[in-house]
Amino acid sequence: MPGSTKLPIVYVRGFAGDTKGIDKSVKDPFYGFNEGSTHVRVGAGNVPSFHQFESPLLRLILDEDYKILVEGGQDAYLDTHDSIPSHSIWVLRFYDASASTWGTEPKEFRIEDAAADLLTLIDKLREKSGAPRVHLVAHSMGGLICRCLLQKVLPDAGRDPADCVEKVFTYGSPHGGITFDAGFGLFERVRDATGLNGAEIFGPERMYEYLTSTTDIDPDGRPPDWRARDMPERDSAHPKAFPLSRIFCLVGTNPKDYDVAFGLSAAVVGAHSDGLVQIENAYVPGTHRAFVHRSHSGRYGLVNSEEGYQNLRRFLFGDRKVEATLTGCRLPAIEGTTWQAEVRLSVRGLPIVMHEQTAEHWCPVQLPSSGDLADVPLTTAFLCSGLRPHGSDTTMRYALQLRILSLREQRGFLSFGDHLEQTPDFDDTLVVDIGEGTWATWNSLIPGTISNHEPGGASLRDEDSGEGSWMAHIPLPDSAKPLLGDQARIRLAVTGWT
Numbered sequence: 001m002p003g004s005t006k007l008p009i010v011y012v013r014g015f016a017g018d019t020k021g022i023d024k025s026v027k028d029p030f031y032g033f034n035e036g037s038t039h040v041r042v043g044a045g046n047v048p049s050f051h052q053f054e055s056p057l058l059r060l061i062l063d064e065d066y067k068i069l070v071e072g073g074q075d076a077y078l079d080t081h082d083s084i085p086s087h088s089i090w091v092l093r094f095y096d097a098s099a100s101t102w103g104t105e106p107k108e109f110r111i112e113d114a115a116a117d118l119l120t121l122i123d124k125l126r127e128k129s130g131a132p133r134v135h136l137v138a139h140s141m142g143g144l145i146c147r148c149l150l151q152k153v154l155p156d157a158g159r160d161p162a163d164c165v166e167k168v169f170t171y172g173s174p175h176g177g178i179t180f181d182a183g184f185g186l187f188e189r190v191r192d193a194t195g196l197n198g199a200e201i202f203g204p205e206r207m208y209e210y211l212t213s214t215t216d217i218d219p220d221g222r223p224p225d226w227r228a229r230d231m232p233e234r235d236s237a238h239p240k241a242f243p244l245s246r247i248f249c250l251v252g253t254n255p256k257d258y259d260v261a262f263g264l265s266a267a268v269v270g271a272h273s274d275g276l277v278q279i280e281n282a283y284v285p286g287t288h289r290a291f292v293h294r295s296h297s298g299r300y301g302l303v304n305s306e307e308g309y310q311n312l313r314r315f316l317f318g319d320r321k322v323e324a325t326l327t328g329c330r331l332p333a334i335e336g337t338t339w340q341a342e343v344r345l346s347v348r349g350l351p352i353v354m355h356e357q358t359a360e361h362w363c364p365v366q367l368p369s370s371g372d373l374a375d376v377p378l379t380t381a382f383l384c385s386g387l388r389p390h391g392s393d394t395t396m397r398y399a400l401q402l403r404i405l406s407l408r409e410q411r412g413f414l415s416f417g418d419h420l421e422q423t424p425d426f427d428d429t430l431v432v433d434i435g436e437g438t439w440a441t442w443n444s445l446i447p448g449t450i451s452n453h454e455p456g457g458a459s460l461r462d463e464d465s466g467e468g469s470w471m472a473h474i475p476l477p478d479s480a481k482p483l484l485g486d487q488a489r490i491r492l493a494v495t496g497w498t
Contacts (some may be wrong), residue, residue: 001426006087007166008125008136009066009316011057011119012094014140014172014297018197019100024107028100029070031091032139033057035179037304040351052349053306055136060221064317073261078124086131094120094145103459111141111201111210115148124165127145133166135316139303140277140296143173143203143249148210150242151231155213161242162234168247169312171302175249176229178202181270204228248315249283251291252302253361258295266295272362274302288315288380290345290355291363306352311382318382320434323498324400326376327473330485331369336409339367341402342424343378348397349387353487355379359405367404373487378402380496381432395435397453400490403427404483426480430490438491440474460492470494 013031017023025031033056040051053059060066067088071077074090094114097107107113122134136146146168150161178199180187190196192203200206208222231247232238251274255266258275266275273279276296283289292307294300304306331339342364345355357363357379368374383396403424429443431450437459446453464471473489480488 006064006066006130006317007133008084008086008129009060009089009135009137010092010118010121010125011089012092012114012136012138012142012145014138014142015199015201016095017199018097021197022095022106023099023101026093026096026101029091030068031093031095032303033089033091033137035301035304036052037299037301039299040306051306054302055304056309056312057089059309062418063313075149078128081131082128084125084128086129088125088127088129090121092121092142092145094118101121109198111145111148112153114145115210117155118145118149119153119164124166133162133164133443135166136168136172137312138168139171140173143168143170143175144201144207144210146170146173147231151211152213155215160240162246163239165242166246167316168242169250169315170248171250171284171308172277172296173249174202174253174265174281175276175284176227177204177207178269179278179281180268182268187268197313209369212255215440223266229281229284231286233286244284244286245288247284247287248311249287249289250302250308250311251279251282251289251363252277252294252296253279253291253356253363254293254295254300255296256295257300259298260296288382291357291361292353293356293361306350307354310347310350310352314382314384314387318384318497320383320385320396320493321490322381322383322398322431322432322434323493324378324403325380325491325493326378326484327489328373328485328487329367329376329485330373331367331404331483333370334406334408337369337408338367338407340364340405340407341376341378342405343403344399344401345379345381346399346401347381347383348399354381354398364405373485375491378490395433395439397431397433399429399431399450401427401429402490404480411479426483428477428480430474432492434494438472438492438494440471440472440490442477444477444479464493468496 012034016025037053038053039048049089065087067085069088072251094117098109125134154161165440192200207228232241234241234243248469255271255273255275258266259468269276274296290311294302294305294307302389307312342358345352346353404426408443431441431443433439433455439459460472462470471493473491476488
């Protein structure tokens with residue numbers, strides 16, 4: 001409805017495989033967006049404990065007052081109603097035409113056709129809701145369908161994608177395609193040459209076709225320096241490119257719990273993956289992202305996870321964006337030494353870690369070791385002032401754990417002579433409270449428990465004179481100075497987010 005602050009949400013599911021898999025997927029009225037879970041890894045000794053996550057679909061209905069509208073089908077509802085509420089959820093059922101269960105000849109699935117169907121749905125939703133744009137939420141291949149819409153279908157129609165789509169959130173999408181650790185590239189070549197079960201859509205040649213507008217296609221074929229996971233920046237050269245700041249990529253780092261093909265997929269794709277998509281392929285450079293220890297799907301899957309939902313909710317509906325950067329650090333320039341940072345982000349009131357980049361999960365933050373001053377982005381968090389767990393008088397609190405580790409090599413091999421496994425050279429947690437002011441304190445300086453800590457004294461001084469933004473630098477504890485230098489700070493930058 002006009003004037004509503006909520007926009008329609010369209011969910012786009014992932015790859016189903018062959019006709020048998022497609023037939024199974026179309027039996028689900030909501031294509032998996034209604035799938036929940038009953039496991040979470042918060043028990044003692046890392047033993048899975050019961051934790052009922054209802055599903056993203058139900059949680060958005062309960063938490064954000066969204067509606068799911070069906071009358072024999074969502075398409076039928078749209079066709080028989082002149083107006084719909086903008087705070088509604090819609091599922092793009094692109095696989096229905098490719099199923100054999102309807103008694104008709106299955107249609108060959110093509111990414112471009114699914115993206116065109118997505119545009120038809122978006123236009124209908126905007127017309128009947130009065131909403132200016134929609135949010136797109138996608139799992140796996142669904143993210144590629146969304147990108148085909150943004151990078152090919154809309155540009156080919158001469159339309160600006162930013163006029164139709166507000167934000168895009170992807171769960172484990174293979175933005176860089178699907179590649180394997182095993183096989184030395186043979187598996188990829190066979191897949192792309194044979195098109196087995198339609199999986200060639202995850203190879204570079206096919207991705208170039210559906211991620212490139214007609215006017216930008218090179219007649220000589222895919223340029224050798226083209227990378228599937230790159231999206232153009234919105235600038236004078238690409239005035240109608242979709243803004244990267246309106247995209248969030250959730251990256252899974254847990255391959256062990258992805259049991260498709262009895263674990264063979266995870267074994268072939270490799271340890272630095274969610275079991276199907278390698279970590280580096282799961283995000284678009286320049287976009288917002290979070291790393292969570294979840295698998296591509298299954299009982300510990302990304303979509304049916306509390307981690308996924310909480311990142312989704314805050315990205316879509318949060319009102320503040322907080323960026324944390326390690327700035328002014330100067331690590332010792334020791335020959336043969338590599339420096340890494342591990343980062344964990346927790347938000348008060350949640351039973352999960354919102355963002356987790358660790359060496360154990362194959363995704364630490366790589367630090368410069370040249371001895372020069374450097375700035376290192378650590379994480380970006382989205383917060384919602386309406387989600388304070390203890391009432392409106394409390395602050396929004398989050399904790400940023402920072403660990404610095406060193407790895408030493410001799411003649412190209414890791415040296416373990418004086419190595420202490422999983423023992424950092426620096427380890428502390430910055431506790432940040434945001435309310436009428438902003439306070440930040442290192443855990444090592446807090447007496448007692450963090451839960452009993454109340455921010456006191458003067459709040460941090462705003463170093464940013466710009467309107468609608470705030471910035472401050474927090475010195476690291478004295479214990480960090482011998483390692484990171486006297487000028488090392490954590491820079492917090494807070495801006496409004498709508």
